[in-house]
Amino acid sequence: MKRPMLVNVRRRSSDETPPAIRTEQDEQALVERIQAGEKELFYALIQPHERRVYVAALAILQNEADAEEVAQDTFLKALTHLGQFRWQAKFSTWLIQIAVNEARMRKRKNHPEVMGPLEEHTEEEGYYTPREFADWREIPSEALERKEIRNALVQALSSLAQVYREVFVLRDVHEFSIAETAAALGISVGAVKTRLLRARLMLRDLLAPGLDGTWTSRLSFQKGNKPWT
Amino acid sequence: MDLSCEDVWREISNYIDNDLDPHQRAALGAHLGQCRNCAALLEGTRNVIRLYQDERLLALPAGFTKRLHRKLRAEIQGPPGSAFGWAVSLAAACVLGAVFLFANLHQFAQPELKSAHSQPAARWPAGPVAVSDDGKIFHVANCPFLHGKWKLVATREAIQKGYSPCVRCMREYLKVGRGPEAWEPGVEFAEEVESDGAQ
Numbered sequence: 001m002k003r004p005m006l007v008n009v010r011r012r013s014s015d016e017t018p019p020a021i022r023t024e025q026d027e028q029a030l031v032e033r034i035q036a037g038e039k040e041l042f043y044a045l046i047q048p049h050e051r052r053v054y055v056a057a058l059a060i061l062q063n064e065a066d067a068e069e070v071a072q073d074t075f076l077k078a079l080t081h082l083g084q085f086r087w088q089a090k091f092s093t094w095l096i097q098i099a100v101n102e103a104r105m106r107k108r109k110n111h112p113e114v115m116g117p118l119e120e121h122t123e124e125e126g127y128y129t130p131r132e133f134a135d136w137r138e139i140p141s142e143a144l145e146r147k148e149i150r151n152a153l154v155q156a157l158s159s160l161a162q163v164y165r166e167v168f169v170l171r172d173v174h175e176f177s178i179a180e181t182a183a184a185l186g187i188s189v190g191a192v193k194t195r196l197l198r199a200r201l202m203l204r205d206l207l208a209p210g211l212d213g214t215w216t217s218r219l220s221f222q223k224g225n226k227p228w229t
Numbered sequence: 230m231d232l233s234c235e236d237v238w239r240e241i242s243n244y245i246d247n248d249l250d251p252h253q254r255a256a257l258g259a260h261l262g263q264c265r266n267c268a269a270l271l272e273g274t275r276n277v278i279r280l281y282q283d284e285r286l287l288a289l290p291a292g293f294t295k296r297l298h299r300k301l302r303a304e305i306q307g308p309p310g311s312a313f314g315w316a317v318s319l320a321a322a323c324v325l326g327a328v329f330l331f332a333n334l335h336q337f338a339q340p341e342l343k344s345a346h347s348q349p350a351a352r353w354p355a356g357p358v359a360v361s362d363d364g365k366i367f368h369v370a371n372c373p374f375l376h377g378k379w380k381l382v383a384t385r386e387a388i389q390k391g392y393s394p395c396v397r398c399m400r401e402y403l404k405v406g407r408g409p410e411a412w413e414p415g416v417e418f419a420e421e422v423e424s425d426g427a428q
């Protein structure tokens with residue numbers, strides 16, 4: 001891993017309109033109009049998907065600049081191949097599939113030494129045993145106003161192995177279904193479930209101290225200091 | 230049958246996803262009602278998931294959309310004289326036409342198109358192709374769907390004048406009813422991996 005993920009805390013500025021709620025029928029109609037030649041509608045089509053594509057790439061690459069470039073390449077590729085999009089998957093799944101493939105290719109180029117068969121077999125066998133059994137203290141959403149909390153969450157996620165990070169991001173951050181997650185990552189439904197269980201329990205262990213003041217001592221994620229090893 | 234805590238940990242993720250049969254679910258529910266540790270594990274895990282769904286986390290970098298639109302603009306509006314106008318439909322048509330064209334039109338040189346994203350069009354014959362005065366469509370010279378007055382022009386010229394390829398005549402020549410295939414991103418990745426491995 002090169003640089004750690006940086007926390008970007010910018011909220012949408014007031015001049016940007018938030019993504020409109022859009023039904024699948026609306027999306028299908030948009031895709032058909034673009035396929036028929038109204039290409040300028042592509043900006044509107046992708047707007048609700050921009051963050052998802054970027055975050056999916058970030059989950060794999062762990063580098064903001066690379067993730068942004070991969071996101072741009074993903075949308076370019078989606079545009080040039082939209083004529084061949086046949087609703088074999090939801091549009092969002094198809095987009096994330098492209099992003100995942102682009103990001104993996106980029107990672108192979110950046111790190112040829114760590115890629116290859118080894119990467120596929122890092123999955124640990126057996127079940128994960130949770131470490132932390134203190135009563136969970138609820139972390140309310142308001143806590144995310146605090147930068148150290150956001151940092152802790154982002155760092156905890158980036159300390160997971162890639163196979164866990166990508167499953168967690170698609171399923172729990174993007175709220176893809178298990179089947180969509182499997183399709184987007186090109187893995188089996190069973191593998192999604194196994195990895196998801198581990199990812200969720202590892203993150204909970206990492207964040208278990210909650211707000212009782214031990215964040216900083218607990219959440220020092222230097223290499224070799226992973227609480228579950 | 231009573232479940233152990235270990236049994237619960239194994240299924241806690243499926244419990245959260247409501248991905249258990251009713252009996253398993255009831256058994257887990259009973260254990261969770263009595264075991265403080267497992268209940269804390271469940272609540273904590275749900276809490277973690279909820280926090281990561283907040284968009285304040287992992288936000289887009291400032292200026293992301295602006296830079297993205299700048300990158301897409303050339304493809305969407307097309308540079309002057311660009312062949313992009315129908316490159317998307319041409320790409321689909323090429324899936325139909327490629328086999329036939331490779332088999333029968335190998336005598337034609339390959340065209341040079343400006344946009345790298347018009348790549349699939351590289352399989353199109355450079356010409357001559359037939360354009361008629363009854364539509365903005367170009368055909369292979371002996372296409373039965375070619376009507377009206379027509380003349381032969383270079384493919385490149387037809388493209389630049391806004392003509393689109395005739396998909397019907399391609400289908401007729403191919404003598405198969407197969408529609409254009411959907412594009413799967415994974416295929417491309419697999420190809421790249423393969424060619425990398427061959428080096």
Ligand SMILES: [Zn+2]
Binds near residue numbers: 264
């Ligand atoms: Zn228990």
Ligand SMILES: [Zn+2]
Binds near residue numbers: 367368373
């Ligand atoms: Zn024709």
